[in-house]
Amino acid sequence: MVTSITSDAVRERCAHCPGRSHSICNVIDDDDLPILVAESARVQVAKGRAFIEEGAPAHEFYVLTEGRVKLFNLLPDGRRQIAGFADCGDFLGLAAVDHYAFSAEAICDVTLCRFSHSGIERLTQRFPHLEHRLRDEASRELTIMQRRLVLLGRKTARERLATFLIEQSLPPCCTASDLLEKEEKPIKIKLLMSRTDIADYLGMTIETVSRTLGVFKKEKLITVQGVTAVTLLAPQRLRAIAEGNG
Amino acid sequence: MVTSITSDAVRERCAHCPGRSHSICNVIDDDDLPILVAESARVQVAKGRAFIEEGAPAHEFYVLTEGRVKLFNLLPDGRRQIAGFADCGDFLGLAAVDHYAFSAEAICDVTLCRFSHSGIERLTQRFPHLEHRLRDEASRELTIMQRRLVLLGRKTARERLATFLIEQSLPPCCTASDLLEKEEKPIKIKLLMSRTDIADYLGMTIETVSRTLGVFKKEKLITVQGVTAVTLLAPQRLRAIAEGNG
DNA sequence: TAAGTTCCTTGATCTAGATCAAAAATTATA
DNA sequence: TATAATTTTTGATCTAGATCAAGGAACTTA
Numbered sequence: 001m002v003t004s005i006t007s008d009a010v011r012e013r014c015a016h017c018p019g020r021s022h023s024i025c026n027v028i029d030d031d032d033l034p035i036l037v038a039e040s041a042r043v044q045v046a047k048g049r050a051f052i053e054e055g056a057p058a059h060e061f062y063v064l065t066e067g068r069v070k071l072f073n074l075l076p077d078g079r080r081q082i083a084g085f086a087d088c089g090d091f092l093g094l095a096a097v098d099h100y101a102f103s104a105e106a107i108c109d110v111t112l113c114r115f116s117h118s119g120i121e122r123l124t125q126r127f128p129h130l131e132h133r134l135r136d137e138a139s140r141e142l143t144i145m146q147r148r149l150v151l152l153g154r155k156t157a158r159e160r161l162a163t164f165l166i167e168q169s170l171p172p173c174c175t176a177s178d179l180l181e182k183e184e185k186p187i188k189i190k191l192l193m194s195r196t197d198i199a200d201y202l203g204m205t206i207e208t209v210s211r212t213l214g215v216f217k218k219e220k221l222i223t224v225q226g227v228t229a230v231t232l233l234a235p236q237r238l239r240a241i242a243e244g245n246g
Numbered sequence: 247m248v249t250s251i252t253s254d255a256v257r258e259r260c261a262h263c264p265g266r267s268h269s270i271c272n273v274i275d276d277d278d279l280p281i282l283v284a285e286s287a288r289v290q291v292a293k294g295r296a297f298i299e300e301g302a303p304a305h306e307f308y309v310l311t312e313g314r315v316k317l318f319n320l321l322p323d324g325r326r327q328i329a330g331f332a333d334c335g336d337f338l339g340l341a342a343v344d345h346y347a348f349s350a351e352a353i354c355d356v357t358l359c360r361f362s363h364s365g366i367e368r369l370t371q372r373f374p375h376l377e378h379r380l381r382d383e384a385s386r387e388l389t390i391m392q393r394r395l396v397l398l399g400r401k402t403a404r405e406r407l408a409t410f411l412i413e414q415s416l417p418p419c420c421t422a423s424d425l426l427e428k429e430e431k432p433i434k435i436k437l438l439m440s441r442t443d444i445a446d447y448l449g450m451t452i453e454t455v456s457r458t459l460g461v462f463k464k465e466k467l468i469t470v471q472g473v474t475a476v477t478l479l480a481p482q483r484l485r486a487i488a489e490g491n492g
Numbered sequence: 493t494a495a496g497t498t499c500c501t502t503g504a505t506c507t508a509g510a511t512c513a514a515a516a517a518t519t520a521t522a
Numbered sequence: 523t524a525t526a527a528t529t530t531t532t533g534a535t536c537t538a539g540a541t542c543a544a545g546g547a548a549c550t551t552a
Contacts, residue, residue, distance in 0.1 A: 194500090195499075206499090207501080209500095210500060210501050210502080213501095214501075214502080227500065
């Protein structure tokens with residue numbers, strides 16, 4: 001019985017999907033999930049593998065359901081700019097007209113739901129508010145981009161790294177300084193990417209990243225355990241630096 | 247007779263609108279324009295006036311119908327990053343979640359069509375493909391943003407300015423290197439913004455902009471008549487520099 | 493557990509582009 | 523048309539961050 005197979009797929013695919021709640025799928029009722037699943041394919045990508053290639057014809061969208069991905073652009077001589085890191089639930093592929101404007105590579109083993117453009121077309125026909133949700137997603141991304149331009153165009157290394165640390169300390173979806181706590185209680189974060197990735201994200205070199213972290217340590221703004229574990233000792237102070245009041 | 251008043255408004259507002267053909271309005275049939283007009287208000291903004299304020303609650307969208315606008319962000323100490331220059335037909339306001347992520351200021355006297363979010367809501371309800379058109383607009387903007395990140399994060403002053411000149415030499419809508427002509431015939435362009443604006447757009451200082459133009463002159467890559475008129479003597483060569491093959 | 497990789501940090505030096513300063517060109521005003 | 527204000531160019535100097543070059547840590551793999 002086809003229906004039961006489909007709902008099995010849904011149970012498997014969506015029921016425990018950690019992205020479900022804040023991905024675009026959150027505008028689809030549970031009852032309608034089979035329709036969504038029918039238009040999507042689960043894809044696994046191994047750590048280090050690219051699955052979107054800048055300049056390639058854009059025929060697909062992706063919802064990241066497990067793992068982490070970096071989005072980037074390359075110059076012919078290898079200079080790299082990382083546009084962002086995608087987390088669980090993030091939607092990939094909007095930055096494309098006919099061709100992808102970026103490449104995407106798995107930072108760790110990754111699971112995705114792949115939707116063809118035509119599939120999404122059918123879905124938006126059926127669920128008009130999905131189209132609105134996609135626009136919303138794009139607006140959210142544009143907002144983030146806007147802040148990144150300021151960071152790359154006008155901020156100092158110190159300000160960039162402070163921005164990055166604060167950004168990493170915020171819960172995934174709340175991109176802005178929504179939850180601005182006044183108190184200076186330490187925040188523990190885990191840096192889930194290499195120094196090279198951080199440097200390419202912030203438009204600087206690994207040496208400057210390392211040195212600036214060193215400065216923050218000396219100023220008792222942070223503490224570093226090993227390489228990836230960082231404790232923000234004075235988040236408000238860091239936030240001030242990030243905004244340019246250093 | 248109400249209908250006739252409305253169609254008068256349309257005749258006046260849309261019939262000769264230079265933005266009509268490539269703005270979002272191009273998905274609305276001429277016959278339906280009165281509905282569009284009913285949801286919009288014509289706004290005039292004087293040169294130098296800001297009409298969108300970063301951080302202000304976002305309740306409106308704008309279609310630029312006449313003139314030129316700069317979109318920017320400020321840091322508290324006055325450092326400025328210009329995200330882009332909007333031309334006739336451009337749609338403004340997508341980079342906002344609840345609050346605008348940018349400020350917008352008229353470079354010259356400007357005319358806009360203002361739509362409230364709720365008005366657009368009603369229009370997308372009535373014309374579902376308008377919603378798709380808005381997403382498309384957002385995708386286009388995201389594509390541009392992606393390239394800007396590379397420029398600001400990884401390109402040299404020389405590369406930035408070459409990119410800018412090439413960009414300015416392309417017709418308004420064709421953002422990419424769509425029309426890549428192989429021949430090296432000179433292209434005349436007019437820079438419609440001040441050196442300060444160019445600098446803030448490219449993430450550099452006016453002095454570096456000026457000096458780099460000087461270098462290009464010496465290298466016979468360009469010729470400058472007065473301050474605003476520039477002739478690209480070797481567009482292909484400039485394009486190569488822009489891409490990082492300088 | 494050791495040896496090889498790879499990644500990160502730290503130090504020394506260099507340089508692209510910023511800053512500071514002033515002259516030249518352009519635009520505005522009277 | 524002269525003069526003042528503004529904008530742009532050019533020059534001299536400085537510096538934030540890049541580059542070059544070793545050491546150390548931290549993972550791999552055998």
